Amino acid sequence: MRKIIVTEFTTLDGVVEAPGGNETPHPHGGWQFKFNHPETGKYKVDELASVDALLLGRTTYENFAAYWPTQTGAGFADPINRMPKYVVSGSLQKADWNNSHILRDITKDVPALKKSDGGDILVYGSATLVKGLLHHDLVDELRLMVFPVSIGGGLRIFDDHRELKKFELKYSRTINNGVIILEYQPIN
Numbered sequence: 656m657r658k659i660i661v662t663e664f665t666t667l668d669g670v671v672e673a674p675g676g677n678e679t680p681h682p683h684g685g686w687q688f689k690f691n692h693p694e695t696g697k698y699k700v701d702e703l704a705s706v707d708a709l710l711l712g713r714t715t716y717e718n719f720a721a722y723w724p725t726q727t728g729a730g731f732a733d734p735i736n737r738m739p740k741y742v743v744s745g746s747l748q749k750a751d752w753n754n755s756h757i758l759r760d761i762t763k764d765v766p767a768l769k770k771s772d773g774g775d776i777l778v779y780g781s782a783t784l785v786k787g788l789l790h791h792d793l794v795d796e797l798r799l800m801v802f803p804v805s806i807g808g809g810l811r812i813f814d815d816h817r818e819l820k821k822f823e824l825k826y827s828r829t830i831n832n833g834v835i836i837l838e839y840q841p842i843n
Contacts, residue, residue: 707774
């Protein structure tokens with residue numbers, strides 16, 4: 656069975672919103688760029704190379720589809736443009752980015768995708784989708800790149816639903832710029 660791997664940039668206070676700067680109008684958008692490091696870049700390229708498909712929420716899909724189709728490069732742009740992309744959305748009418756497919760029902764379509772042929776599936780950002788995946792126990796691995804910054808509020812993948820979710824640490828690494836990479840596996 657294919658694994659769903661969620662990967663997130665997050666602040667110390669758990670915010671995943673606007674790490675790149677223009678995804679939302681958050682007043683502190685772009686917070687992750689202050690911590691660029693070759694090791695974090697290599698980790699992200701290796702992470703993408705280890706999967707066969709992307710699973711995205713509508714907003715992340717629309718942001719990616721507006722940017723990536725015009726980019727080229729063997730490490731990131733070419734693979735992300737080539738691989739299958741699945742977007743979970745009840746409102747998206749069409750998905751024109753190369754090799755994109757719309758999934759309508761998280762509880763039916765995502766489990767079916769996990770049972771389909773192919774390699775693992777990576778979820779970038781997509782906080783609302785990730786909340787749903789976590790709620791329905793559809794996440795097989797959670798990868799967090801924790802940045803040493805607090806931005807005082809914003810969208811988080813864990814909020815006030817008061818659900819108990821347990822995780823086992825698989826891997827951790829500290830980069831000398833203060834970023835910590837954590838890989839967890841849910842314990843069901």
